[in-house]
Amino acid sequence: MGKSEFDYEPIIEILEDILGDYKVHNDYKGQMSFDCPVCSYEIKGLDHGDGKGNLEVNYRYNVYKCWACGETNETHGSIHKLIKKYGTPRHIKKYELVMPEEILENTKTKVNYVRLPKEFISFISVSEGLKKTHYYKQALNYIRKRNITDEIIKRNNIGFCYSGPYANRIIIPSYDENGHLNYFIARSYEYKPKLKYRNPEAQKEIIIWNEHLIKWDQPIYIVEGAFDSIFLENSIPMLGKVMGEKLFSLLYERANEIIVVLDGDAWENSQKIYHKLNGGRLFGKIWTIKLPLDKDVADLQGDLSQFKKIQLD
Numbered sequence: 001m002g003k004s005e006f007d008y009e010p011i012i013e014i015l016e017d018i019l020g021d022y023k024v025h026n027d028y029k030g031q032m033s034f035d036c037p038v039c040s041y042e043i044k045g046l047d048h049g050d051g052k053g054n055l056e057v058n059y060r061y062n063v064y065k066c067w068a069c070g071e072t073n074e075t076h077g078s079i080h081k082l083i084k085k086y087g088t089p090r091h092i093k094k095y096e097l098v099m100p101e102e103i104l105e106n107t108k109t110k111v112n113y114v115r116l117p118k119e120f121i122s123f124i125s126v127s128e129g130l131k132k133t134h135y136y137k138q139a140l141n142y143i144r145k146r147n148i149t150d151e152i153i154k155r156n157n158i159g160f161c162y163s164g165p166y167a168n169r170i171i172i173p174s175y176d177e178n179g180h181l182n183y184f185i186a187r188s189y190e191y192k193p194k195l196k197y198r199n200p201e202a203q204k205e206i207i208i209w210n211e212h213l214i215k216w217d218q219p220i221y222i223v224e225g226a227f228d229s230i231f232l233e234n235s236i237p238m239l240g241k242v243m244g245e246k247l248f249s250l251l252y253e254r255a256n257e258i259i260v261v262l263d264g265d266a267w268e269n270s271q272k273i274y275h276k277l278n279g280g281r282l283f284g285k286i287w288t289i290k291l292p293l294d295k296d297v298a299d300l301q302g303d304l305s306q307f308k309k310i311q312l313d
């Protein structure tokens, strides 16, 4: 049986079984949307769906993602992961039976290469003509509101899109140690956007954000998001509240002093990361800063001078 005639029906059945009725189903694209279990049950405490249909599953590409909580709660990955997380042992068995082995294998090692959207415009190269438009003014207004300086813009090559799939979003690119793009985040600058972030699909666990800017011989700050990182020199955002294995090994290999500064509401995560890092050659070289509940590094514009860095027992 060729790939194009692959029968997705059993997979659709499993998905409906686990996630309930779908909201939208595009046969041709292989895309379905459901109420997200994390948004509905874990965050809002509902015993039914929240009616938003934020969880998008593409069974042809074998991926899922929640557009509301995907970034903050790791609600994304392969369908295999989704079924293992929310299905019963019977669902998992059924799925593994119908999926050809090479697809199961593939999803484990698949790397998505990221490119900047073709509509991307860097703030440092905006034409005089564009500067007169409301597109530019709206984007710049957001940048100013968040206290992002020209120096930060330049160092990070921050830009925006006013058209295309990332329309009305600020784009912050990330480059690896050789200066090649490895990821970007796309934050809406609209008032009350439907989706704050629409980031590219990629294996975030293997991305080291702006590694080319890191000075390994100096103290390194671990923060949550890209917007935190741009305000704080020599910081690496985890793009979430948990640390991937790749970042962990790199820090273990190359860092000499680390200061963990997550959002104020993530003190438990900070402690976990602190203890995970505080061992072997890094023992005694790890610090953390506990921010007030409602604060993050971006709110403070990277100024941590009023807080004490501490070591934990």
Ligand SMILES: [Zn+2]
Binding pocket: 036, 037, 038, 039, 040, 054, 066, 067, 068, 069, 070, 075
């Ligand atoms: Zn969600």
